[in-house]
Amino acid sequence: MSLLDGTETQTYDPVRQDLDATSDVAASHWPMNAWYAAAYDVEVGRRLTPVRVAGVPIVLYRRVDGRAVALADACWHRLVPLALGSLEGDDVRCGYHGIRYSPEGRCTHMPAQQTINPSAAVRSYPVAERHRFVWVWPGDPALADPATIPDMHWNDDAAWVADGKVIEVRAGYQLVLDNLLDLTHEEFIHTSSIGNGALSESDFTTTHDSASGRVTVTRWMLGIEAPPLWKYLLSVKFPDYRGPVDRWQIIRFTAPATICIDVGVAKAGTGAPEGDRSQGVNGYVLNTMCPTGPKSCRYLWAIARDFATDSQRITTELREGVAGVFAEDEAMLNAQQAAIDATPGYDFYNLNIDAGGQWARRLITAMVERERM
Amino acid sequence: MSLNVTRDWQVCTVTRNERIATAVRAVSVRFPQAPPDPVEGGHLDVQVMVNDRPEVRSYSVVRRDPDDPRVLVLGIQAAADSRGGSLAMHRLAPGSRIRATQPLVTFPYLPSERPTRLLAGGIGVTALAAMADTAARRPPAGGYRVTYLARSRARMAFLADLTARHGDLLDVHITDEDTALDVPEYVRGCPPDTVLYMCGPLSLIDAVRTAWSAGGRDPQDCRFETFGTTGRFPAGEFIAHVPSLGLTVTVDAGRSLLEAFEGAGAEVLADCRKGECGICRIPVLAVENGVIDHRDVFLSTWQQETDAWICPCVSRVHADPGGPGVVHVDLP
Numbered sequence: 280m281s282l283l284d285g286t287e288t289q290t291y292d293p294v295r296q297d298l299d300a301t302s303d304v305a306a307s308h309w310p311m312n313a314w315y316a317a318a319y320d321v322e323v324g325r326r327l328t329p330v331r332v333a334g335v336p337i338v339l340y341r342r343v344d345g346r347a348v349a350l351a352d353a354c355w356h357r358l359v360p361l362a363l364g365s366l367e368g369d370d371v372r373c374g375y376h377g378i379r380y381s382p383e384g385r386c387t388h389m390p391a392q393q394t395i396n397p398s399a400a401v402r403s404y405p406v407a408e409r410h411r412f413v414w415v416w417p418g419d420p421a422l423a424d425p426a427t428i429p430d431m432h433w434n435d436d437a438a439w440v441a442d443g444k445v446i447e448v449r450a451g452y453q454l455v456l457d458n459l460l461d462l463t464h465e466e467f468i469h470t471s472s473i474g475n476g477a478l479s480e481s482d483f484t485t486t487h488d489s490a491s492g493r494v495t496v497t498r499w500m501l502g503i504e505a506p507p508l509w510k511y512l513l514s515v516k517f518p519d520y521r522g523p524v525d526r527w528q529i530i531r532f533t534a535p536a537t538i539c540i541d542v543g544v545a546k547a548g549t550g551a552p553e554g555d556r557s558q559g560v561n562g563y564v565l566n567t568m569c570p571t572g573p574k575s576c577r578y579l580w581a582i583a584r585d586f587a588t589d590s591q592r593i594t595t596e597l598r599e600g601v602a603g604v605f606a607e608d609e610a611m612l613n614a615q616q617a618a619i620d621a622t623p624g625y626d627f628y629n630l631n632i633d634a635g636g637q638w639a640r641r642l643i644t645a646m647v648e649r650e651r652m
Numbered sequence: 653m654s655l656n657v658t659r660d661w662q663v664c665t666v667t668r669n670e671r672i673a674t675a676v677r678a679v680s681v682r683f684p685q686a687p688p689d690p691v692e693g694g695h696l697d698v699q700v701m702v703n704d705r706p707e708v709r710s711y712s713v714v715r716r717d718p719d720d721p722r723v724l725v726l727g728i729q730a731a732a733d734s735r736g737g738s739l740a741m742h743r744l745a746p747g748s749r750i751r752a753t754q755p756l757v758t759f760p761y762l763p764s765e766r767p768t769r770l771l772a773g774g775i776g777v778t779a780l781a782a783m784a785d786t787a788a789r790r791p792p793a794g795g796y797r798v799t800y801l802a803r804s805r806a807r808m809a810f811l812a813d814l815t816a817r818h819g820d821l822l823d824v825h826i827t828d829e830d831t832a833l834d835v836p837e838y839v840r841g842c843p844p845d846t847v848l849y850m851c852g853p854l855s856l857i858d859a860v861r862t863a864w865s866a867g868g869r870d871p872q873d874c875r876f877e878t879f880g881t882t883g884r885f886p887a888g889e890f891i892a893h894v895p896s897l898g899l900t901v902t903v904d905a906g907r908s909l910l911e912a913f914e915g916a917g918a919e920v921l922a923d924c925r926k927g928e929c930g931i932c933r934i935p936v937l938a939v940e941n942g943v944i945d946h947r948d949v950f951l952s953t954w955q956q957e958t959d960a961w962i963c964p965c966v967s968r969v970h971a972d973p974g975g976p977g978v979v980h981v982d983l984p
Contacts, residue, residue: 311688383762387872393952396928397876400760402690419690420763421789650721651686 304627305619306573307451309333310646311418313535314428316567316579318413319445323347327371329362331571333417337404338362342369348382349404349415355386361401410434411441412567412579418650429537433563433583440588442598443565443581446609450616452536452568452576453640458608459538459566460496460635462528468607472600477503477526485634492534492642496635500526502547508600509544512560515593516586523547524559530635534642536568560586564601574616580605657689659697659753666748667723673809676729676775677742678714686721687754692782693849693877694755696726702736709737712778713755714810715785724755727778727809731881759851759877761786767794767843771860773801773852779877780851781810788817794843797821801852804828839863849875853882854947876949878926883947883968890942890969890977894918897983909964909979918983920964927966935982936962942977945970 317332318339328339329352336352338361352360354373364374370387372379378399379388386399405416405423410431416423434441448455458464465474483498505513505524513520525548529541545551545559562584569577582601587593619625629637668680681696691713699706717723730738744750761783768787772780777800787796798818802808805826814822825833839860842848846869850860857876864874887905892912894900903912910932913920922932927948936944936959946956948963955961962981971977 381872383764384760385762385872385875392930392950393955394950395872396930397878397949398758398760398928400762402760403762405763421786423790650688 305623307453307570307576308573308647309452309570309643310535310650312416312422312650313418313646314407314414314416314423314425315536315569316412317349317415317569317577319443319579320408320411320413322445323413325366327362327364327366329360330569330577332404332415333570334572335417336360337415337417338371339413339415340366340371342382346382347406347408347413349406349413350380350382350384351402351404353401354378355380355399355401410565411581429533429539429567431537431539431565431567431581433539434565434581436583438588439563439583439585440594441563441565441581441583442594443579444598444602446578446580446605447571448576448578448609448612449574450576450612451574452570452578453636453643454612454615455566455568455576455578455608456532456536456538456639457633457636458612459540460494460530460532460639461632462498462530462540463632464608464611468611469604472508472604473506475503475506483632485638487638487642489642489645492646494530494532494635494638494642496528496530496532498528499552501552505544509560512562512584512586512593512597513544513546515590516560517546517558520546525549525551527551532635532639534639534646536570538566540564540566560584562597574620578605578609657754657756659756661699661751661753663749664752666744666746666750668746669742669744672727673811674804674806675731676727676807676809678809679711679726679728679741679744680717680723681726681750681752682720682723683752683754684722686716687724689755690757690761691716691724691755692757692761692786693759693779694757694782695779696724696755697753698726698741699751700737700740702740707737709741710756711741714778714781716782727775727781729775729778729809759849759875761849762847763787763790763792764847765793767846768792768796769842769846769848770796770798771801771838771848771850771852771856772799773850773856774803774807775809776851776853776856776877777808777810777814778851780849781814783849784814785817788821794845797823799823799825799833799838801825801833801856802827835859836863836866839867839869842869845873847873847875851877854878855882855884857949858884878928878947878949881966883945883966883970885945885968885970887968888971888977890971890975890979892969893978893980894983895937895980899983903968908966909962909968913964913983920983922965925965927963930963932965933961933963935984936960937980937982939969939980940978941975942969942971944968944979 315332317330323339337349338352359375361371364372369382370379377390381387384401384403386395389395405420407414407425409428411434433439463479466478477500481500485496487494502523524544526544532538543559543561549558565581567579582597665682667682672678695710695712697708697710700709711726711728714725714727728738728741770780770784784798825831889904892901901912901916903909923929930950945968947966969977969979
């Protein structure tokens, strides 16, 4: 019987109670049947790299042929982290008593006895590499379809140039989603780079699609003065232009943890809102979160652009510029989580600017409900 | 018992209980909320009343109810020598409350792209059905097949389900219908690099492991679970003698050597109690009027042939005609 059809509202329901508890702002919750970007491609190699994916300890490495592997980071025998062990070909040997596992998690060697215990194994998680990220599926392996990995193709598309970094945030991933789904904060946190008064003065639209788990927040700011970073980027393509711009931010959330933001400015009145962006510059801010715990996450991001694609200088400047902007967000998010924890029993007050974040929370909760009933 | 999860006991509700084959019933159990654990190769530990005393029994999870992830289906056979646990489960009416753990995975299914074979003998099908279901939902690139053996069709639990699920990928072999499995031929027919999962009587497992090694295949690719209840010979009474303690115990057919020692107050370390972990193995000094029926999978074939050790949780003495069989052991 569905929890959503209301037929059980009069009876005590432990699942409902549990979801109420986990939708508390103090701690993020997440579905297990989802792809999470556990690491950047360059973070995974011929070495043992421990991460947490959806709160689960996992060790990442690459086989000799380069394919990525994700094993539970706890030896079957005494639960020590396999990341403290060593690679032997495609296998991992535990650093404590030498028990060895294949990339599928099967025990391949057990010292001190002539047989291998039939139950000896660690969980091996489905892995897929796409858009420069190593994605791990922590839930039911039979449901892991790489076709459902969120589209972040701008990160490795020949027509775009992109680069990014990883931030270990000491705040739940849902707080990061809130941050990215309401960019009015730019006016106050990021005053020296991308913030200006037009952000909170302009109107926005929020749409959602429950079936595909998507939320879109669209904001156009027409005929405004470009903020400092955008003024510089527009000058790279149009060195002589000094006039007003039409600016856009189209935020696309894909449940549970990915946000791609289509951003840019164009010379005012040249048709950008109608689809002609030829007189402007376009970027994509790519963000995907791996919940490492209820109050922490790995935040993987990249900034992509479709102009001056042959300029390494712009690539470095943009990556470092965005890193500086995100460091400002990180400081606020860490402080927010600490303040939430220091204020138990209080809930958020939601304003109209929070519509995007609230839709995202609802879609995530629906995914969790479907898993647990 | 050897497991790397802590048991989380919960009060569950029996939602269905139906006969599905001779001496086998499918019992559906609803948890307060869906256990997040995988069910492939998992069992529940269940508290059952045996002679008015609570005891713990383990039953394989056959599947999760596709319409309600809180409901897990168990397949329970009332064995002829049942000590009462399975009969108590057979009698549970829908609505009954029972205490059960989350799924405990002691026979993990490790999805891979390699050719995959699942081999079930008799009630062993309950340990493989969920794996077979997962293999069907996410077929390995190398393909999979399910093989199900039984003495008679009437004893085959979940046969209709498996037929509907796997169609041509299911092979059925029934002794009473003269279609018994030729094990060496079966193993030869497995493609190179096959991973085999099997559960069934020890005689089947032994035959497959022998053919597997003879074919030069890697032993680690032959994965199996035993319920620790079958051997090369039927269980019979025998005597165990511990000279260092001056202790002699009679082990009747319904008890293990380990239980006999424990009943006599002897100190023996044990853990898995199904012949896998080897922690209970003790040195054998001599055997009289019989042979050791090694029922464990811890000792290698070579180690078993030397009769230097016995795993008392499962292994027994099979007495010669005229017996009684006696094993002299040490309890260090």
